[in-house]
Amino acid sequence: MNGLSLFANVGIAETYLKDVDIDIVVANELLKDRAKFYRHLYPSCNMIQGDISDPQIYKEVIECATKEHVEFVIATPPCQGMSIAGDMNPYDERNSLVKYAIDAIVDIEPKYVILENVPQQLTTPIQYKNTEMLIPEYIKQRLGDKYIFNAEQILNTMDYEIPQMRRRAIILMVRSDIGFAWEFPTKSNNIYTLERLFKGIPDLWPLIKEKEYQDFFPENTKDALAFHKWHRPTEHVWRNVECMLYTPTGNTAFDNPVYYPKKANGEKIKGYDTTYHRLFWNKPAATITRYNGIIGSQNNVHPGREWKRDKNGDMMYTNPRVLTIYELLLVMTLPENWNIPDWASNGLIRHVIGEGIPPLLIKKIIEVMPRR
Structure with a gap:
């Protein structure tokens, strides 16, 4: 199944997608260094670098996704205006970038969608048709007659054997003609601690x-x-x-x-x-x-x-x-041999890891996706 990644960062979420038969063939990222990093990791993907709010960039993304028969979309619009680690400004203009992800879903009509962000996304207001509404209501107004949504939309990664306590709002959508809801995997009682994860790592x-x-x-x-x-x-x-x-x-x-x-x-x-x-x-x-x-x-x-x-x-x-960066790789469930480009600075590596989502969680979510 071909996929599109929006607000792609360097493709951390995509790390294990080919293991579950998802091939991201088109991606979009605003920042040049992240787009370059992405191309290094996924040389066969068409990475379109630029601002998704630019009509020309948006048009190129949609045309390429349509040409490649994209049936899967994953999007993580910027969260800096909503995150407790950011500005926590409900009226930060970046909060409205989710509209471009929804526009793309309307134009492409993929079978499956993952929208991922901080939990505050569910209580953040944006403007639509001169009316202020919360982002989930906006999404339902735009897509509610075309997609089936998951019932539970907030999870903690630690409940899925991920060695990190990270609460995320994840909206899973399945196109209505498929006829199934897509819910989170079953939670695990096995908590993956740092004692277990860091065993054998030398003190530094x-x-x-x-x-x-x-x-x-x-x-x-x-x-x-x-x-x-x-x-x-x-x-x-x-x-x-x-x-x-x-x-x-x-x-x-x-x-x-x-x-x-x-x-x-x-x-x-x-x-x-x-x-x-x-x-x-x-x-x-x-x-x-x-x-x-x-x-x-x-x-x-x-x-x-x-x-x-x-x-x-x-x-x-x-x-x-x-x-250390090695310890961060483990905590984020990235491969120990993650193909980090030699030119990437420590600061860039740390920033993109911190802005990602544990890719093993995304793999587990897709493993229970009701495919047709």
Whole structure:
């Protein structure tokens, strides 16, 4: 079955689609570096780079999809205006980009559709025919007489043996003439924890930006650095590393009486208790965001283990750093040998991973798709 990917990022969701007989033959992505990354991963796909709201780009997408007899569409319109990790502005103009995905579905009439976004999409208003309405109501007004929708539309990836707690709004549509509803797979009671996922991965100490602290940690061993190409330490400023050095597994550095998050001038930082936060060993990872390379962003720090006590008797913990790219690949259910282009910067790699959805979840959803 031929497919179209809209707002494609670098094609993370598409990783395992060929395993379930879906061939994405046309894709569209706004940003040049992501489109280039996509072409590297999927050289046989017609990646159309450009703004979907540009009439010429939209026309090219529809013409190519029609020519290729596309019967499947997957779309993840931008969520920055809705996400709790973004602006949370219900009137952000990017929220209305979902209209172009719906226009494409109307024009192409695919048999199957996956619309994926943050849960806030279901409570976000947009304008349609001079009337403000929530996005789900807008979709039903446009497509309700042509498609059958799934009943439950919010899931948590951890319920499907994905090692990440990531709540998503996923609308599944089946064209009415097929006559079946498409629902989520059966949930699993098997929770995939970081203890299980990271078993056997060597500890890794961060790199420190300030020269005077660069010899504080033991050197990363040859075994650790030889473990995997993408298991490499990230560079952090000492004040952020220090506060995480004294933060136990599953805790936030804001709870530390002495080694709490500070500004460069030593003043205590104010912030959410989900930031400067170590992950839990006995749980899946928290949601991976595009800012996964920053200690002070949400739930980004390795769980760590007890290391040793300092001269004052305070316990210090290993791995006071964000997850490596290799660890992110595992958490996102991407292949360990994911074909990352050599030219891609660490920042780009981290951003596109954080903006993706675990592709194993998409595979599992399609495996229960009622095909005809």
